[in-house]
Amino acid sequence: MKGYLGMDKMCLNLGPQHPSTHGVLRLILELDGEKVLSAEPDVGYLHRGLEKMAESKNYIQYLPMVDRVDYLSGFFYSYAFCNAVEILNHIQVPEYANYIRVMLLELNRIASHLLWLGTYLLDLGAISPMFYTFREREDIVTYFEKVTGQRLMYNYFTFGGVRHTDIYLNEVKNIVEKIYFKVDEYESLITDNPIFISRTKDIGVISKKKALDWGLTGPNLRASGILQDYRMNTPMYDDIEYDIVMSSEGDCYSRYIVRIYEIRESVSIINQCLEYLTTIELPNIECSRVPILNNPVGEIYSFVEAPRGLTMCYLNSVGEDTPYRVKWRTGSFYSTQILKEVLKGVNLSDVMAIYGSLDVVLPEVDR
């Protein structure tokens, strides 16, 4: 096996214990000098059987588990599962609960993007931005703890609404105002930085066709120049005005730009929710009864636009207490698969820059 200049090709195992893989991903790289000839992502080190687990637990028992699919954006998975059960049982969600849900989802999206921003810059060698993004994320996470009881595993959405309406709107207002200005601070550090630009511009380009072929969704797809946002198709977002952020280059830099602008978009969505929630009087509910679910026979497919792409929950019920089958479609799984194509022919030093820009979270890949 001889490569360029008669040198031997080398097989390199990147991971599973590599600090930049944000979890346990093993990349089997075939190297010729510094060039990557082929890459094979090997997933499954974090498999917890969350789909099979659903078949032995009833709906109420399974609800706290779905936050664990992706620990950085637990609300999205809670919402997808709740929505599937609501459609199955024809449960109507009150309007105020929808607005609370949207507000929390968007806050969670900001928290998730902030964590991505910090750790991505850390992968590229910058230390300071991580501290700043974690500082702002801490405010959001502390707010989530105040409302739901825990920082990452919320268990707050229930079938037919939210668990209680004891939410602190003033705090959301403060957080949102702060973040809007802090994003400018991040941009002053990162966006025009020549080192960052040379590490990310024209690196890891994913063309329109490639992105569609490999099933990319979310910010990664929008960075490749395709106008697709599943919030458009979610009835919850009908009364809310927002812009869809899009970039056309498809490289690592445009994926960064899309996420930074999405934070600003989320801030405007939260402001609209706050406007509505402060005008109405929130009913003082406390969900304490076990909800009565008839669970008729049927198949439901519910979806939501999560920070890492389209999240879908397939639910198959045969009329029993437990679901017959639950299947999760997560964005990260598809972002991992495309590495096989994108990493061909790049330098080894760019592997982590490309992989980090796709915002993969491994528990979401393996479930």
Add this chain to the structure above:
Amino acid sequence: MLKQLYLSTKAILRGHYTVLKHLFRKPVTEEYPEIHPFLNPKFRGVHVLENCKGCGYCKRVCPSNAITIIKDDSLPSRYSIDYSKCIFCGNCMYYCPSKSMKMTEAFEVATSNKLDLSYDVENRRM
């Protein structure tokens, strides 16, 4: 070329200014073991059980089967939560019909003895 050099220098200087500003700000971190973190009243930590009627709802909604209720003559005689199984999801608290289950702000349950990892209420009307 010169313009690019100017823009790069400007961007780097702007970044340095942003970072250096933080030298004169207060630290935002807390030194955990010395300073106990402030937790909100809704925090889901170790359980406290009062006036339990032994209906067993908590056992049915628990996702990890951590709750055991042993009954003598239809009255509960022993109630225990296994903290090696509990995931602190709060289902037992949320769905308790008599609101007798509460979760406190204590979260340090780590121990070197496995038998300490349980919350037991025994031999009284719970």
